[in-house]
Amino acid sequence: MSFLTLKNITKSFGPNTVVRDFDLNVASGEFVSFLGPSGCGKTTVLRMIAGFETPSSGSIHVGGMDVTALPASRRKIGMVFQAYALFPNMSVRDNVAFGLKIAGMPRAEIDTRVAEMLDLISLGSLADRYPYQMSGGQQQRVALARALAPRPNLLLLDEPLSALDAQIRTSLRDDIRRIQQELGITTVFVTHDQEEALSISDRVVVMHKGRADQIGTPAQIYNRPTTRFVADFVGKLNTFEARVESPQSIFFAGQNIHDPRHTDLTPGAPITVALRPEALSLRPRPGDDLSLPGRVLHSTFLGSVIRAQIDVAGQQVSVDMFNRADATLPVAGDMAEVWFTRGDVLVLPSVM
Amino acid sequence: MSRRFPLLSTLIALAGAAFFIVPLIATFNFSLRMKRGELSFEAYRSVFDSDVFLGVLGFSATASLMAILMGVLIVVPTAYWVRLRVPRARPVIEFLSLMPLIIPPVVLVFGYVRLYGSSSILPLTMTEAGTNVLLVIGYVVLSVPYMYRAVDNGMAAIDIATLTEAAESLGASRLRTIVFVIFPNIRSAIVSGAFLTFSISLGEFVITSLLNRPAFGPYLVQMGQDFAYQPAALAIMAFAFTWICMVLMEAFATRKPGQRLLQWRAPRSVTKAKS
Known part of the structure; x- marks a missing residue:
């Protein structure tokens, strides 16, 4: 049963068509990665799922509901950005609580949920720190907790590891996968790093020039590439x-x-x-x-x-x-x- | 390794400093000599005793605060919208914001008087309230270059677009995003812009005088024509006020979230990971 359905998505910016005929079905609880070189349209597809861009044609369904025309603020998504995008004026606690406050949750429930989320990313001791007092890896974990706190339908990750050093990248990658499986949340992950995509995903979508070249499990993508581009892009040949x-x-x-x-x-x-x-x-x-x-x-x-x-x-x-x-x-x-x-x-x- | 004392540079710096400081000291000294044969603050006392002084100061302060309010309401949404939606138009807007520095205030006010005079469909200069509105608008125009630059720099320091998207993904409407996320993060920039606006408007002479408003600038000039010691006292007070504004601006601008406004102890050393 498909939870997130993208049907026939096309997106053009003026004369440039950046996404064409994009179809995808993501099952509930599945972890799907979009892999491709820069400019292949992977981020644009993610932004359309998030509601930051509107498809030129096609439709997006989440949980059976058509969200194509719904603004981002009403889609119940959790998004993590490459640049962390924590609110600089708020402490870790307030950052994680932001979505809950907006949703009008009572104070006591917010406190419980925030503590639970900080526990999940093992940063409970830094609850009163401000973003500028933390390392990139810590900030990105807070961003993950903030995105997950309002229990969103979908977790969208836009190259969340690209700005981090190699060691933290690997450990945070494993954390993301562990938390995703613990919560069973349907997740879309965008990356240009094949090792990241292959190691973390249930399925990988290799994108090239705005199209999904191949959709398959990491093993299928690596061992049985179906297009020349996938074969060249994933792994060395x-x-x-x-x-x-x-x-x-x-x-x-x-x-x-x-x-x-x-x-x-x-x-x-x-x-x-x-x-x-x-x-x-x-x-x-x-x-x-x-x-x-x-x-x-x-x-x-x-x-x-x-x-x-x-x-x-x-x-x-x-x-x-x-x-x-x-x-x-x-x-x-x-x-x-x-x-x-x-x-x-x-x-x-x-x-x- | 010891370096020679930079004699020449020091002399040049001292000469430069003297150029600014000596007239200031002389004015201050002069302002203290109202009573023959002794140093006193008599001139200052006499300034504060005058009802006219407090009246014009109150008028100017009110007009300046109105100008700040109007300037913030115009500049903040404009700068936000330009950065978010039409970033390519930013150089154009920036150039437009500099126009008040290119067009002299005297030209501006003549334009106002012609446009909104007795024969206009909007004869603002015919009523006192209308003229006051025109005065505030004039102050806003004069302060736009500073206000826009301060606010725009404040927005450049944070990633407006991504923060907006982050807030939206968490369910916040555009208005809530501006109120809870954007505004608190550019507050120090707005405060610097406000202080600049205040110090420009408070002593403004050309527009104020030609619109014939009972404000601080024209009062200062009038005093200079009529009295000897009081204008010196006023000048010193005006300088002191500007400096206080600058110190406050600095304090606001360098404050980090979670710090108190004035931190007397050395800040806790925090390692900020750059990535």
Whole structure:
């Protein structure tokens, strides 16, 4: 059952159409991320759900009610902004209480709810601080508590982690997911960071030029991209020009590879295949049944990962391998075999 | 590492300071010599004794307060609306707000007298109340450059658009947003604008005199023609008043929420995370 429904949304600013034919159904309690580069329209869609922009055409339903023409102040949404947007003149307590006061809740109930919310973000000790006395991470948690305090129908997060440092970003990301699951609130999260989107969401919407290119679980998006853009944008790829030899095999990097998964291809057609760097290894692992000969160009030690650049038939290929105590860094100039399984070969869709 | 004492710069600074301070000291000294042979505040006492002085001061203060009220009511919604809805028009509005500095007050008041004179469809200058209204409007125009700049800077310091959206997402109407969120956050800016308006209007001469109002500016000039010691006393008081205004402005402008207006102890050191 769909709780948030976006039907055929289009949005134009003058001659620029920034969102086109956008359809989405979000189930109650689901966590959906909009992922895409800047200018792809993801924030505009979020702002239309919030009520800060009106769609040029299409409709938005929340809980079965048409809210397309409803002003933001009557939509019962909780919104968290990239720039925190805490009210500078109010203490933490008053910030969290703001939505409750506006709703006309009695004083005693407000106090209870505020305490409960501050508990949820573990900032009860800072209730009397003002925003300028807190770090970015603390401010963003207060913003989250403020958005959740009036028990909104929807939680909307507009790149809430982009302004924070890496460490706080990860911990707040986990907090957001924990709180979202605890409260079971339907959430839409906008980000340009694929790791964020993949790690936190039930489903990811990859957006490109105002359209939803692919909607799926994080694993589907990463492992089975359905458009060329998704494949390029999410994760790193080694791409190879290839040719369909027969319905059961494709030819690339000087080898015929029998691949029973792609039987719908026309023989003779040029296609592009791809391999994720982490699917490759310089030593055969159990299950690896294919290999390409190459030469090591250079290698980098990244702590948990060893990243090697290999020249395969004149093409540069990235290989990521987990570091182990007995692992040695590949030496530049050495000959090497790049191992993988046929199941890891992605045939990229020809659509952009 | 020791640096040489910057002799030349210090001399220049002292000469500059003397340029401002010496006439002030001389005026102050002169204002104390009304009684022959001794230093006294006699001139000040005589100024305060005069009913006319208190009358004109009251009139000017009232007119200035009205000008502040009117200026705030015009400037705050305008600046808010421009920042929120038509940010591209901001340079134009900013330029318009500077017009009163370009057009001399004497031109402005002549325009008023011509426009609202006896032959006008709105003959404001024909009645006392009408002329007072015109005077207040004149003060508002003169103070717009300062008021607009102060309020606009105040709004620049906070993210008006996002704060408005945050308040709206929490259910607040536009009016409640302005009252509970926008206004408290630009209060210090409004107060600075108000003090500037007050100090401009209080001693204003050109418009006031040409509209023939019994206000402080013309009174000061008249006193200067008729008496010797009292004008010096008035000048010193006017300076003192302006300085008090500036100190208050500073106090309001640098105050952070949650602090008392005047903090005598050193503020608690708070690490503000920049991000």
